[in-house]
Every structure is written in structure tokens, then in C-alpha cells.
Amino acid sequence: MSSQIPVKQIDPSTDASDNNKKKAETVDLYAERKKIYVKEVKGLFQRIRFFSLMGLMGMYFLFCWITIDGQPLIHFDLPAREFHLYGATFYPKDFFLLSGMLIICAFGLFFITTLFGRVWCGYTCPQTVWTFIFMWVEERIEGSRNKRMKLDKSENSREKVVKKSLKHTAWLLIALATGLTFVGYFYPIRELIADLFTLQANGWAYFWVAFFTVATYLNAGWLREQVCLYMCPYARFQSVMFDPNTRIVSYDPSRGEPRGGRKKTAAKEELGLGDCIDCGLCVQVCPTGIDIRDGLQYECIGCALCIDACDNVMDKMNYPRGLIRYTTENELEGKTSKLLRPRTFGYGIVLSLMVSAIIFTLSTRVPAELDVLRDRGALFNYNGRGLIENSYTLKIANMSEVPQTYQLSVSGLDTLTLTSKAQVNVASGEHLSLPAVVEVDPESIHDTNSTITFTMRSLTDESLTIETESRFVGPSQ
Incomplete structure (x- = not known):
């Protein structure tokens, strides 16, 4: 859809009355989208992308099926507020770890972009990954770039309808598998598929599978480069991370210009031409059409x-490779390029600190929790034996993957005794609230308010022990 405004053309050789008689012309403010037909190419970087694509897609489609001790490798259990990642279970109180991971991702992206430009977009971005898969399917069904262009321009025929139908069916199947897999990280994938096809799943499961199916089909099949150009914010703010030392894909004009066609046997020096033969292949293979x-x-x-x-063309022409290559602005100008510089040091230091902090937090994270809440309804009581009692509520959480048996004890004062249940069984992921009563001989109390320590020791895992301090209140001396 284009927007147009009238623009009156003024001829200085005529008077105003003549100019007013001229018809207003229109100028397009927004150009209509032209479909990009990407030509298939083989080479080193395409092989790198193939292996990165296979690795990423393999992880995405397989990880939801892998289980450890009956627990999915990755499962976000929203109703239970449990998040299972690689054998560890996290809870809402661990969301600060998510914040740390997001900061690491952000500074990791900044760090890589400062060094190597938009390699994230070119090799690992989900939009790129799924777009290349859809383009590969399109190439297999409809044929090469020229055949696809010819097919689109041709009248409707049986061949055209069949090929288009096969292509869109394949796209939809890939999109459906994508949607099922995504929801499978929140709804156990084996149960999800069985419930969906037996109509036992809840409405939200159907909605989200349909949503991600449609989103994948549209983004990778129809929108493609439009997502990168107009919807992705990274394309807009990447320039603030670039500098003359950033390694990006660039054309070497000092070597390629002036460009022009020639025979393979022709001497470019005699023709006064550079290495670029102006074949246009660099434009034909570009997924964004630049x-x-x-x-x-x-x-x-x-x-x-x-x-x-371009390297394939250079090989055929017996010219050196690298007319288009990963390089820096400084190198193109014949200057020295620096890999390490203040900006990369800054991003690298912050990234290293955040990674170290997350690793330390995870390595010291205890898969259990003990909170002690003192009963504030009564400061203390005397029991039938003349001992002073304080009442507490113990909040016990088992954040490990297996059931735990905990032994409870209390210390801090002579003759201090825990009179309530001293051994408790807690299931995996369970949060237990347990009333507890502590008593002590009045002769052992020297202060009105004394510090005591509750200890919870796992009988299942001997290395797991948690201590939590609280206060014991007695009569004034």
C-alpha cells in the first residue's frame, strides 16, 4: 500500500500563470514491497550456518522430549510455579536469576556485536533460522530462483497449484511442529499431543499451539525480511555498537571498482576494470534484497x-577471494584494526562479572529452605512442668528433585528442647508449614530475649544442612 502526495513541477522559464496550469504529479512516499527471490548458494559460511541451524533446531525440538528421572529436561510448570531446567528446579523466588541471565544475554549481544557485527542475526536468530528452513523447502518444491520467478508470473495451472499447495502444506506442518514444541515446554509434550488429538486438552493449549503455528507460518513464510527491517528493534540500535574496528560484511571498492563485465580470459588491467564483474549474484543471494x-x-x-x-565467482575468474569479506572499516582504508578496545573491555568485564555471579549463586544454591516465624500472639507460656515455652511456625520447602526426610533440632540455650515433631518427610517441590514448640528451664535463661538456632538436616542427602536463627523470649530477670 502506498501513500502519495501531489507535487507541482515549477518551470522557471515560464510565468506563474503558466505554472499554475501545469498538472500536479504524484510521488510515492512509501514504496510497495517487492518480493525477494533468494538464489541458493554454497560455500563456507553457508556450511557454518547449516551446522548451527541443525544444532539449534535439534535442541529446540528434542529437549522437551528428554527426561531425567522422569522429569523433563526443560519444563516450565506455571500452575505449580516450578521451573525445571537441566535437572534443577527453580521457584518464583529465584526470578532474580532470570534477571541476571537476561543481563548476561544483553551484554553478550553487545560484546559480540561490537566485535563481529550482526552475527547473531545471520546465524542464530530464530527468525533467520526458520526463514532459511522455509526457503530451503521452497527451493526443493518450486525449484531455483529463476524457476520460482517464472512460476509466480505464469498463469494458474495444475503444476502451479500443486507446487504452491505442497509448499504451503510443508510450511504449515513445520509451523505446527514449532507451535506444538513451544507449548510442550509448558505442558508435558507427551501428554500434550495425546490430549490435543483426543480433544482432552484445555482451550488455552489449543489457542497457544494455533497462535505459534500462525506466527511461525507468517513470519518465516510471508513476512521474512520485513520482520528484520521493520519489526526487529535490533536493526535500528545496532549502529550505536559499531565502530571502525567492528568486523562486518563489506565490499572492497578499492579492489572491485570500476566494475564491469568481461570474459574470463580478458585482462582486467587492459580493460581498466576492477575485480567486480558486476554479475549481481551478491544481490540475488541476499535475503533482505540489498x-x-x-x-x-x-x-x-x-x-x-x-x-x-562472490568467492565462487572469484574462483571461476581466477581472482583472489575476499572482494566481499568480513572486514573492518579501518582495514578497508588501509589502517590497523584493533580487536580489543575500551568498549569491548567494558562489555567484557561486565559480562564476566555477571557470569561469575550467576555461577557462584547456582553453585552455592541450597535445594531446601527453612523459615522460622515466631508466634507473636503470646510472648511465652509456662507449661505444666514449670518450663517456659515459645511457639513457632516452621516453613519448610524441598526444592530438590527427590523426596527428603529432614531431622529438626534447636540449640542456643542450655536445656533447650524441641517438643514437637522432630522428623518430617517432604515431597519434591512441596512447601510444608509445621507448628513447633520449644521449651527451656527458667534457670537457663539469662536474658529476656535470647538468640536460638533451628537446624534442619537431611537424612536423604547428608551434605544438606540448613540453619536459621530466631528469638526466644522469657521473663525479665
């Missing part, structure tokens, strides 16, 4: 398909 020879553009996602295409 010409890298025009310089750095925000639309470039750093996928390096143009490098592979």
Missing part, C-alpha cells in the same frame, strides 16, 4: 551469503 556494494546498510543481517557467492 546490494552490499552500496556500503554498510542497516538491512544487512551479516549472513555472509554474498561472501560465498
